[in-house]
Amino acid sequence: MSQSISESIRTAKRQWGEDLVILGHHYQHDEVIEHTDIAGDSLELARKIPDQRAKHIVFCGVDFMAETASILAQPEQQVYMPDHTASCVMADMAPAPLVSRILENLHREGRRVIPLAYVNSSAAIKALCGQYGGSVCTSANAPTMLKWAMQQGDQVLFLPDQHLGVNTARQLGLSAQDWHKLDIRGGGTRLDHSAIEQATLLLWPGLCAVHARFHLDHIQAIRESEPEARILVHPECHPEVVQAADGAGSTSFLIRAVQEASAGSTLYIGTECNLVYRLRDRYRETLSIHPLRVSACSNMGKTSASKLASLLETLPDAPIMSVDPSIQAPALLALERMLEACRPGR
Numbered sequence: 001m002s003q004s005i006s007e008s009i010r011t012a013k014r015q016w017g018e019d020l021v022i023l024g025h026h027y028q029h030d031e032v033i034e035h036t037d038i039a040g041d042s043l044e045l046a047r048k049i050p051d052q053r054a055k056h057i058v059f060c061g062v063d064f065m066a067e068t069a070s071i072l073a074q075p076e077q078q079v080y081m082p083d084h085t086a087s088c089v090m091a092d093m094a095p096a097p098l099v100s101r102i103l104e105n106l107h108r109e110g111r112r113v114i115p116l117a118y119v120n121s122s123a124a125i126k127a128l129c130g131q132y133g134g135s136v137c138t139s140a141n142a143p144t145m146l147k148w149a150m151q152q153g154d155q156v157l158f159l160p161d162q163h164l165g166v167n168t169a170r171q172l173g174l175s176a177q178d179w180h181k182l183d184i185r186g187g188g189t190r191l192d193h194s195a196i197e198q199a200t201l202l203l204w205p206g207l208c209a210v211h212a213r214f215h216l217d218h219i220q221a222i223r224e225s226e227p228e229a230r231i232l233v234h235p236e237c238h239p240e241v242v243q244a245a246d247g248a249g250s251t252s253f254l255i256r257a258v259q260e261a262s263a264g265s266t267l268y269i270g271t272e273c274n275l276v277y278r279l280r281d282r283y284r285e286t287l288s289i290h291p292l293r294v295s296a297c298s299n300m301g302k303t304s305a306s307k308l309a310s311l312l313e314t315l316p317d318a319p320i321m322s323v324d325p326s327i328q329a330p331a332l333l334a335l336e337r338m339l340e341a342c343r344p345g346r
Contacts, residue, residue, distance in 0.1 A: 005305050005306050005309045006035075006305065008309040008312070008313065009035045009305065009308060009309050009312060010035075012309070012312035012313065012315070013035070013312075016056065016312075016315065018053070018054060019054055019055045019056055020054055020055075020056045020058070020312075020315070021037050021038065021052050021054040021056070021057055021058070022035060022036045022037050022038075022058045022060065022308075023036060023037065023038045023039075023040075023045050023048065023057065023058070023059050023060065023061075023069070024036035024038070024039045024059075024060035024061065025039070025040070025041070025042070025045065025060065025061040025062075025065060025300065026039060026040065026041055026251045026255075026272075026274075026275045026278075027061075027251075027272040027274050027275055027297055027300040028060050028061065028274065028300060028303060029274055029301065029303075029304065029305075030274070030277075030278060031304065031305040032060050032303055032304065032305055032308060033060075033278070035305065035308060036060060040252070041138065041139070041140060041250055041251040041252050042065065042068075042119045042120075042138040042139070042140075043119075043138040043140045043141055043250070043252070043342070044140075044252065045059075045061075045065065045069075046068055046069075046072065046119070046138070046335065046338075046339070047339065049068070049069050049072040049073060050072055050339075052073070052077070054077070055076065055077060055078065055316075056077070056078055056080065056315055056316060057069055057073060057077055057078065057079045057080070058079075058080045058081075058082070058308070058311065058312070059079060059080070059081055059321070060081075060082060060303045060308065061081075061086070061300065061303070062086045062087060062088045062091075062297075062299050062300060063081065063084070063086060063087050063088065063091075063321070064087075064088055064091050064119070064120060064121060064122055064123070065119075066079055066080075066081045066321040067122065067123040067321060067323055068119065068123075068126075068335065069321070070123075070320075070321045070322060070323050071123060071126070071323055071328060071331050071332050071335060072332070072335060078316065078320045079320060079321040080311055080315070080318050080319070080320055080321065081303075081311075081321055082303045082304070082307035082308045082310070082311045083302040083303050083304075083307050084319060084321075085302060086299045086300065086302040086303060087299055088120050088299060089208075089209045089299070090118075090120050090160055090161060090206050090207060090208045090209070091120050091121050091122055091125075091160065093160050093204075093205075093206035093207070094117075094121055094122075094125055094159050094160035094204055094206055096122060096124035096125055096127075096128060098184060098187065098188060099115075099125060099128055099159065099204075100128055101187065101188050102157075102182070102184065102188040102191070103115060103128065103132055103157065105188055105191065106155075106157070106196070106202075107132075109193070109197075111153075111154040111155055112133070112152075112153035112154045112155075113132070113153060113154065113155045113156070113157050113202070114132065114133055114134045114149045114150075114152045114153040114155070114156050114157070115128060115129045115132050115134035115156075115157045115159065116129065116134050116135060116136070116137055116145060116146060116149040116156050116157065116158050116159075117129045117134070117135075117136045117137070117159050117160070117334070118136070118137060118138070118139075118142075118158075118159065118160060118161045118164055119136050119137065119138045120160070120161065120208070121136070121159065121160055123323045123324075123327055123328075123331045124324075124327050124331075125159070125160075126327075126330075126331035126334045126335065127326075127327035127328075127329075127330040127331040127334070128330075129330075129331075129334040130329075130330030130331055130332070130333035130334035130337075131330045133152055133153065134149060134152070134156075134157075134334060134337075135148065135149065135334050135335075135337035135338045135341070136334050136335060136337075136338050137338060138250065138338075139164060139234065139235050139236065139249070139250040139251070140249070140250035140251075140252055140253070141338070141341075141342045142164060142168040142235070143168055143171045143172060144341060144342055145338060145341060145342070146158065146165075146168050146169065146172060146201075147172060148337075148341045150172075150200070150201075155196075155199065155200060155201070155202055156200070156201050156202065157182075157202045157204065158201060158202065158203055158204065159203075159204030159206065160204045160206030161204075161206055161207060161208060161236055162181055162203040162204060162205050162206060162207060163207055163208070163211070163212075163235070163236055163237060163238055163239060163242075164235050164236050165179070165201065165203045165204075166179065166203065166239045167235040167237075167239055167242050167248065168235065169201050170239070174200065174201060177198075178199065178200045178201055179199055179200065179201040179202070179203055180192070180195045180196055180198070180199035180201070180202055180203065181202075181203040181205055182196075182202055182203065182204060182205060183205075184204070184205060207236070208236040209297075210236075210271075210272050210295050210296070210297045211233075211234055211236035211237045211238075211270070211271065211295070212237075212238065213293060213295040214233060214237050214238070214241050214270040214292050214293055214295065215238070215241065215293075216238075216240050216241055216244055218241075218270075218292050218293050219231055219241065219244045219245060219292070220244075222268055222292075226266060228266060229266040229267065229268055230246045230247070230261070230265060230266065230267050230268070231244075231245045231246050231247075231267075231268045231269075231270070231292065232245060232246060232247045232248070232249075232254055232257055232267060232268070232269050232270065233245040233247075233248050233269070233270035233271065233292065234248065234249070234250070234251070234254065234270060234271040235248050235249065235250070237270055241270065245270065251271065251275060254269055254271060254275070254279075255275075255279065258279050258283060258287065258289065261283075261287055263286045263287070264286070264287075265287050265288070266287075266288040266289075266290075267287060267288070267289045267290070268289075268290050268291070268292045269289065269290070269291060269292060270291075270292035270293070270295075271295075272295065272296060272297050272300065273291045273294050273295055273296050274296065274297075274300070274301075276289065276290070276291040277291075
């Protein structure tokens with residue numbers, strides 16, 4: 001990153017002062033993270049939004065994150081993204097019209113199905129969760145929120161990440177007999193209603209392209225070559241990968257596990273590589289940290305320091321992240337249910 005780009009960002013931050021706050025997800029490049037005022041995972045960043053007083057909120061991440069910020073922000077606040085094309089492959093696997101159609105179908109059968117959407121989903125999906133008595137979750141609070149959702153109705157529809165759904169269900173003591181993965185082909189015309197009727201948890205067949213690249217043979221190879229190494233993965237990984245690892249959890253969990261690791265330890269981490277490289281560099285004097293496999297999110301990578309600088313130069317006239325008013329209120333309701341259920345000290 002050139003000195004001029006970095007200085008341009010610092011100059012803009014000085015000029016705007018308390019009227020500007022820059023948030024960034026852990027998966028962003030270092031050249032972006034160094035300029036953020038707040039860095040965190042999805043839950044940490046969502047919790048921070050209601051407390052912000054800045055007029056201009058710049059979100060360095062992908063579109064569903066900026067949408068969430070826009071929903072939680074005050075009416076007088078504006079939310080911006082350095083690159084509006086930064087989307088999420090997994091979120092796109094659950095188009096709202098199809099989810100709505102399937103939810104209507106399931107409810108016609110007389111069961112109260114509670115939708116619980118991973119935060120990696122569109123504002124429209126979050127709005128459906130609000131409308132149907134459901135909520136949202138992050139990888140950090142998925143067990144808390146799935147337990148909450150199971151208390152609200154007859155069944156839970158977990159979407160869009162089937163792997164996080166299964167891994168979370170296992171944490172709560174559910175078995176394979178308790179869940180069923182929906183067949184959403186044909187616009188929902190291929191649903192197996194007999195299997196649905198027997199299940200407690202219904203899974204949407206989506207996944208994270210970044211975490212789907214980690215396989216059991218990657219773990220087995222490390223076990224053979226470096227049996228002393230500890231392997232940690234994100235719960236968006238395939239269930240067999242999670243079961244074979246030494247630990248699994250959100251980005252905050254992975255960071256904390258590194259912080260608490262004994263000096264001299266070797267750690268392999270299965271998540272987006274920008275976070276792994278940042279941890280490797282930060283702890284290189286005491287730990288040996290490696291990616292389980294190099295796996296980067298191309299959409300997270302669309303945000304660069306130069307794009308951030310360009311955005312800041314055009315404030316307050318840059319394009320804003322807006323959410324359709326018709327889905328704003330129900331989406332906010334879903335988010336507020338999560339924030340309340342996961343309120344510290346609750």
